[in-house]
Amino acid sequence: MSDAPLCATGFSCGLDATLRVISGKWKPLILYFLLQGPTRYGELRRAVRGVSDKVLIQQLKELEGDDLVVRTDYKEVPPRVDYSLTPLGLSLTKALEPLCLWGTENMAEVARVLAQRQSWPGRSEPVGSPSAS
Numbered sequence: 818m819s820d821a822p823l824c825a826t827g828f829s830c831g832l833d834a835t836l837r838v839i840s841g842k843w844k845p846l847i848l849y850f851l852l853q854g855p856t857r858y859g860e861l862r863r864a865v866r867g868v869s870d871k872v873l874i875q876q877l878k879e880l881e882g883d884d885l886v887v888r889t890d891y892k893e894v895p896p897r898v899d900y901s902l903t904p905l906g907l908s909l910t911k912a913l914e915p916l917c918l919w920g921t922e923n924m925a926e927v928a929r930v931l932a933q934r935q936s937w938p939g940r941s942e943p944v945g946s947p948s949a950s
Contacts, residue, residue: 835912838883843868843876845913848902851886852910855901885909 828834839845843865850856850864862873877900880886885906891897902910920927 835909838880838885839909839913841876841879843872844880845916847873847876847880848885848906848910848913849917851900851902851906855889855899857897857899861900880906 826834828837839848846865847861850861856864858873858877861877862868862870865873868876877886877888881888881900884903886900887903889899889901891899
């Protein structure tokens with residue numbers, strides 16, 4: 818597989834294309850929470866625990882730039898803005914659903930493995946902390 822030539826689009830395969838648009842720790846979670854329908858910024862911030870405002874805004878702008886998310890500004894006072902999935906974003910979340918299922922089914926085992934990782938030499942940060950990835 819690694820000897821496959823780059824296709825005309827510059828991606829080595831479909832997985833390469835997918836990973837480029839969902840790269841970043843928070844993008845898959847943002848997409849997951851947007852699957853529930855249009856969501857205001859504050860709701861997203863509460864749902865995606867551990868993300869800073871700066872990073873959440875940056876990730877939302879990138880998702881918007883990649884035509885996965887649309888930002889709707891209602892031009893009201895107080896300001897009201899929400900985010901929702903585009904058809905392309907919706908199709909991507911459908912592709913992420915098996916990963917969600919796998920994570921749910923294997924959550925206990927993953928927690929055990931990540932806890933074991935804490936005993937590795939040189940580990941000082943808790944697994945799952947924002948800087949530990």
